[in-house]
Amino acid sequence: MRRILHKIAAALLTKPFYDVFLAGEAGYPCFRIPSLVVSTHGTVVAFGEGRGLRTGSCGDHGDVMIVSKRSTNGGKSWGDLHVVRDEFAQGASSIGNPAPVVLGDGTVAAIDGKIVRVLGAVDVRSRAGAGARVRLM
Numbered sequence: 001m002r003r004i005l006h007k008i009a010a011a012l013l014t015k016p017f018y019d020v021f022l023a024g025e026a027g028y029p030c031f032r033i034p035s036l037v038v039s040t041h042g043t044v045v046a047f048g049e050g051r052g053l054r055t056g057s058c059g060d061h062g063d064v065m066i067v068s069k070r071s072t073n074g075g076k077s078w079g080d081l082h083v084v085r086d087e088f089a090q091g092a093s094s095i096g097n098p099a100p101v102v103l104g105d106g107t108v109a110a111i112d113g114k115i116v117r118v119l120g121a122v123d124v125r126s127r128a129g130a131g132a133r134v135r136l137m
Contacts, residue, residue, distance in 0.1 A: 021046070028051060029057075034048040035098055049065070065084075
């Protein structure tokens with residue numbers, strides 16, 4: 001068992017890492033709870049919590065938005081950051097823990113981990129360079 005784990009660890013360490021969400025990007029002091037999913041079109045979609053854009057706070061409650069990015073080259077580069085859901089502006093105390101899923105029609109959606117509901121969907125059918133469209137559901 002130890003030998004197998006060593007081989008797996010060695011294989012993982014030889015793979016490059018690519019940054020998706022970086023602190024300070026687009027004015028967000030921090031990002032938390034990243035998650036990835038690959039669409040039926042092969043597009044990699046990353047979701048996360050963008051925290052503190054308006055307040056500067058990286059806390060678990062308050063100024064938290066669900067954000068996304070997409071990659072059409074296996075995660076080597078990423079498109080612009082898009083807000084999928086922002087409930088802070090409406091007075092909500094928190095939104096978070098995005099869990100991405102690929103729906104039967106190929107739509108990529110994020111489900112809120114605290115209250116089961118669809119937060120939004122990212123249209124991955126748009127072509128590279130055209131930008132991703134975000135549709136709230």
